[in-house]
Amino acid sequence: MPQRRSHVAPSAAQSELANALAALRENLDAPTGFSPEALAEAEAAKPAEPALDLREVPFATLDPAGAKDLDQAFHLEKSASGYIVRYAIADVPGFVTPGGAVDLAARERGQTLYAADGSIPLHPRVLSEDRASLLADQDRPALVWTFTLDSDGVVTATRLERAMVRSRAQLDYVAAQRALDAGDDSPAALLPEIGRLRIAQEAARGGASLNMPDEEVVRADDGTYSIVRARPLAIEEWNAQLSLMTGMAAADIMLEAGVGILRTMPEPDEKAFATFRRQTEALGRPWTRGGYGEFLRTLDLDDPLTLPVLEAAASLFRGAGYLAFDGERPKDAEQAAIAAPYTHATAPLRRLVDRWSLAICLAVSSGQEAPEWARESLSELPALMQASGQRASQLNADTINRVEAALLSPLVGSRIEATVVEVRGEDRAEIQIADPAVTATAPLPPGAAPGDTVSLSLVRADIAKGEVEFAL
Incomplete structure (x- = not known):
């Protein structure tokens, strides 16, 4: 599916749309500003002092163009037996005081919300878009995962350390994909190679990906709005594999320690599978053999019936939630679509739960007990994240519905x-x-x-x- 953009032209409809979108923000069931105490605390926060200096490693970030809340930076290199992947994550646990004003404000929000007229951040912008963000050419504390991969992309060793890093380049998806396609030198030069190997590992596990087209409302400099629909670029899928690999490693660490929080999704039941089979048969693209993940990987993206098949497959990717545990290993620990235990641990600037995952993993990796503040509040996280997820989904749906109505109003x-x-x-x-x-x-x-x-x-x-x- 090529990129498609539909504009709402400047007109009475445009003015009415601007008012409708402003009303969405005003009526949002979440705080949109920060208290003076939270802002002052964020400004004065002193990050934890890293023991390790990795500023000589040429990390790079990869995000949508113009992003300022940069959670991750990567460095990829070949080794004698495969690859070394370094994945630096913004050290939000080092900046946020448990129980402080910033922590309490973040718990009220749960995640950064993205409205058509700007974001509503999880943390004060002085942290999320400045002091804690892995901006290029800035020294920043980070939690650095180091993965050793063999020639097939299998992780053979994992290490997590607090370190000082310095990103050398802020890449965006479109320009980075263009550079890779042209064969230009890029910090992401190994990403296609490693990404494809990790996708192959996902297939071998029996994992499944639902690569639905993205749908985004974009506000232009002249104040007009448009909807952009496009399939994710290949580089976005390869980059996502680094995050998945990290989330699986974090889940393993917490399961071994007997304390943490997982992102879970149940295996679809036989009724759901039977319904999906009937739908694929009715569409003339029958699922006849192999797992559903294998079937979805065989779909032709240029086939006009692929989108209806993916829409039908969405019913197999339901029921995702969070599972907190402290003591016994949980019975239903697996995220069915990933086909492995998994947790969120790579976006702490934008998602609340990642701070807990990272703090617990860092402590356990250092031979220490999980932080007491994290253990005491673990049970609160599933409800906080569920509420914030519903809020984000509703805001996104309401925004798109209003822009679509404006697009159609002249017709x-x-x-x-x-x-x-x-x-x-x-x-x-x-x-x-x-x-x-x-x-x-x-x-x-x-x-x-x-x-x-x-x-x-x-x-x-x-x-x-x-x-x-x-x-x-």
Whole structure:
């Protein structure tokens, strides 16, 4: 799926959209500012002193263009037997005082929220976009994972240390992918090689990835909004494998220590698998053998029926949650899609739970007990993260719905052609409009099936509510 961008032109619709998006932020069930105490504490925070100096290692970051909250930096090199991967994570545990004003503010939020008109950060920006962020050409404390990989990409040794690092380059996905495609020299030159090996290891474990197209609302400098839909670039998938590898290593450390928090997802039951098989058969792309992860990897990304198959497969990736434990090893420790125990441990600037994972792993790796503050509050984390996840999902959905309504508002009363993506019930369907690029729910014409092109009439587009209505 190539990148598609649909703009809301400057107009009355644009003004109404701006008001609707501002109202979303105002009505958000979460604090959007920080107390004077939290801001002062963040400004005065003194990070833990690293014992190790790795500033000679030429780390680089890889993020969306313009990002300032840089959680991770990597350095990749070949060894005699395979590869050495260094993965530096912002040392948020070293900056945040447990029980302090910043800690309490972060627990209220749970994660950074991304609104159309800017982010609502988990921590004060002086930390998340400055003092703790792994910005280029700045000395920064970090928690550095060092992985030894064999020639097949299998991790043979892992080490975690607190160190001072200095990133040499701030890469963005699009430019870095372009450089790799052109064969230019890049700090990410080994990322395709290592990323593909780790994807092969995922396949060997029986893991599965649901590579749905990204959907993002973008605000231009002139104040106009657009929706960009595109499949993740290959470099994003390779980079994600570094984070997955780190999350699995962190989970193993905590399971061995008998204390920590995991990101879990149950294996789909036979009913879910049977339903998905029927859906793939109806789409003419039957899943006949192998695991569902193997089947999803065989899909042709240029096939117009691949998106409906992926939409149907989303039902197999439900039920994700967090599992805190202290004492016995939990019985259901595996994240089914990853096919291994896993935890969040690579985005502490933007996600609350990662600070606990990192603090526990660092202590255990140093031969110490898990910090008492982390143990005392472990049981609170699943509910905090669930609430913040729901808040983020709702904000994202509400934002996209309002922008889509604005995109369609000039077409009210017009006939529109769309592709059926998924049938919902007897007479409703998810449809995809090509221009403007909008996904919506509409009546299903008799006999229409996923992949079919249908003609609909746009009856209503309510920007303030983010609602659109079609008729046959």
